[in-house]
Amino acid sequence: xxxxxxGARISVLFDAESIASRVRALAGEIVAEMGHSPLVIPxxxxxxxxxxxxxRALHEAGAEPDMDFIGLSSYGRGTLSLGEVKIVxxxxxxxxxxxxxxxxxxxxxxxxxxxxxxxxxxxxAKSVKTCVLLDKPGKLAVxxxxxxxxxxxxxxxxxxxxxxxxxAYRQLPFVGVVxx
Ligand code: IMP
Ligand code: MG
Numbered sequence: 001x002x003x004x005x006x007g008a009r010i011s012v013l014f015d016a017e018s019i020a021s022r023v024r025a026l027a028g029e030i031v032a033e034m035g036h037s038p039l040v041i042p043x044x045x046x047x048x049x050x051x052x053x054x055x056r057a058l059h060e061a062g063a064e065p066d067m068d069f070i071g072l073s074s075y076g077r078g079t080l081s082l083g084e085v086k087i088v089x090x091x092x093x094x095x096x097x098x099x100x101x102x103x104x105x106x107x108x109x110x111x112x113x114x115x116x117x118x119x120x121x122x123x124x125a126k127s128v129k130t131c132v133l134l135d136k137p138g139k140l141a142v143x144x145x146x147x148x149x150x151x152x153x154x155x156x157x158x159x160x161x162x163x164x165x166x167x168a169y170r171q172l173p174f175v176g177v178v179x180x
Contacts, residue, residue, distance in 0.1 A: 010169070010176040013158060014151055019133075019175065020053070022150050026131065027057035029148055030101065034129060036063045039098040041091060043116060044071040046105035049162035049170070050133045050150075054103060065101075068093040070119075072112050083141075085115040095123035105163050106153070107132040110144030117144075134158065134175070 014022075030038065040058070042051035058065050071089030102116045113130050120128045131148035136155055153175075159165045160172030169178070 009179040010159070010172065011179055012174045012176050013153070013156075014161075014175040016173045019150070019161060023050070023053045023057050024060070026148050026150060027054060027061040027063070030054075030058065030129075030131065031061045031063050033147070034099055034101060034127075037065065037099070038063070038101040038129075039066045039068065039093060039095070039125075040101045040103060041068050041070055041116070041120070043102065043104040043112060044069055044089060045170075046163045047103050047133070050105060051103045054131070066093065066098075070102075070116060072116060074109075074112055083109075083111065085111050087119075095120055095125050097124065097126050099127045100125040100129070102128065102130045104130070104132050105161075106134045106136060106158070107144065107146050107149070108136045108139045109141035111142055113146065114142045114144045133161070 040055060042048060055065060068091045070091050072085055073088045074085045100120045104113055107113055117128050117130060129147040132146040133150040134153035135146060135149045136153050156177045157165065158175050158177055159169035160174050160176045162170050164170045165178060
């Protein structure tokens with residue numbers, strides 16, 4: 001447990017080393033299933049550090065991925081999902097005919113990934129697969145299962161490694177839980 005801001009105690013759920021070795025394994029799984037030229041589309045903002053590490057791990061695994069970005073939002077400033085997914089930044093790349101890998105930080109209700117998957121299918125991607133760092137089981141509001149999952153995660157609000165609570169804590173090199 002480390003104290004990082006006055007009054008905020010963060011306990012570590014997944015440390016940097018465990019994340020790094022899981023990301024390497026995920027890259028291997030992805031290349032084995034998707035081949036060497038996926039179009040990787042991270043869902044901003046929460047997945048940006050995961051996606052950056054995953055991209056380099058894909059390189060180590062022999063892939064030559066393309067990359068674009070999409071910004072989706074279903075949360076307000078706090079920790080309560082509003083339920084409706086909005087595009088806050090759209091992709092620029094040609095999606096039609098591509099093997100798309102959507103990368104997100106957390107699968108919770110499934111709405112964000114389902115929205116992104118439907119969008120890429122509507123844009124005539126050749127195939128669409130999904131990769132999440134964390135899966136919070138038991139919280140699905142729509143039917144959705146990620147094709148590649150980093151870790152199963154307890155039903156707690158987590159921060160760090162790109163993920164925020166009201167825009168704070170993205171910089172932490174580990175995934176943790178704000179205790180107070
Ligand atoms: P879903 O649409 O309910 O599956 O929510 C997934 C999105 O909610 C993710 O892209 C995250 O950005 C955000 N989210 C869900 N749980 C957490 C959390 O514990 N910490 C930070 N963001 C979260
Ligand atoms: Mg998100």
